[in-house]
Amino acid sequence: MSDIATALGGARSQGSSSVSEAPMQGMITLRGNLADPALVAAVTGLTGAAMPSTRQITQGEGGSLGWMSPDELLILVPHQGVTDAVRDLSATLKDQHALVCNVSDARAVFTLSGPTAREVLAKLCPVDLAPGQFEAGELRRTRVAQVAAAFWVDAQGDFTLICFRSVAQYVFNLLTEAALPGGEVGVFA
Amino acid sequence: MLLLTCPYCGVEADETELSPGGEAHLKRFGPGASDEDFEAYLFLRDNPKGVHLERWRHANGCGKWFLAARCTSTLEVFGTYPAQTTRPPEDVLEAIRAKRPGWEMPA
Known part of the structure; x- marks a missing residue:
């Protein structure tokens, strides 16, 4: 039996918010x-x-x-x-x-947490992520840049995002880049 | 930018979340139909400047096909409705007639 591996082996990046690949779900x-x-x-x-x-x-x-x-x-x-x-x-x-x-095994899961999590996603998705418009309990299917994805937010403000495994590296790079230090917009602050 | 409200999931979806499907309410002509009818069904489409009834798919959302009434020159949206119908619901027709007096549903 093969070992079970996530798409990116639990990749992680730290910018204005942290992006990490979640364990197998x-x-x-x-x-x-x-x-x-x-x-x-x-x-x-x-x-x-x-x-x-x-x-x-x-x-x-x-x-x-x-x-x-x-x-x-x-x-x-x-x-x-x-x-x-x-x-x-x-x-x-x-x-x-x-x-x-x-x-x-067809999906990859990412966790996005930090003070800029909302605006990181708002840079990539055609979704109104303003507090009050998108809150815990809602699941939104949309696109992240050029690929399909779905995400939700928990009561602590941490986002979970799922996408196809084949585009896991692309989505990880997008999120990492959108969370680079110095790229904060502060629109939801 | 065009915003259409998906009647299935209620999302006010950006155009980039949707994929267009062309003219709505086509009548199918299949086996046994005349060549003229079959050709018209396959190839001949209205291209109006003004009110147009269209098919759209919420491709990056719930994945469902729905129908929309909009104006091709002003991008004004009169309404969206589920695809399981052969003609627009009355409230959408009312909204079109209120803004475009004299408009008739294409045959």
Whole structure:
């Protein structure tokens, strides 16, 4: 069995905010009818998180649930439990028109923390990141410069960003450059 | 810069987050149709200066196709609506008629 490795081996950079690649995160894409009671019970039971409404991300003891589109859910679970979770969900939803797919290895995860985290992202995304406009609990799918990404912010103001693994180096470089010392804009200060 | 509100996820999306899909409300002519109808369905598109009904995809967002009514010369947006419809909803039509009296939905 091969060792599990993240895309950039936990790369880290420190500027006006710090950018670091997160450890492996179990990630499941679920597509199906999100209003179906059996589906809701299965995912909330798995993670302990409440069912998220449009563009929300919710957290529970066993993981998180993120609303990706009207028929798509992102399920975050610990990496070692992802295979079991996919098997159990697939079994529960086998009579439904639904898809459960382990996408952990297809993605890279970055954490962005520091006083300029908001403006670092605002430099790269067409999103209103002003405090009050984008707050904890919201999940935003958008683009980061030229590639697709999604991010959310926690109550401490730390951002988590996910992107495709194939563009991990590109996104890491973008974030690092946008956080270079001397590049502070102070627009949200 | 064009800002369209995605009717599925509610994001006021920047043009760079979307991909354009051309004219909306095309009627499909498939097997058994006349050559003229098939050609028109495949190739012939309106190119109006003024109100245009268009398809857009929230490509870097929720990934859904939706429809938008906008003016091609002023970039004014009259409304956006889900794609599962063969004609614009009444409130979008009202918004267009209020700003562009005499406008008729293209046949």
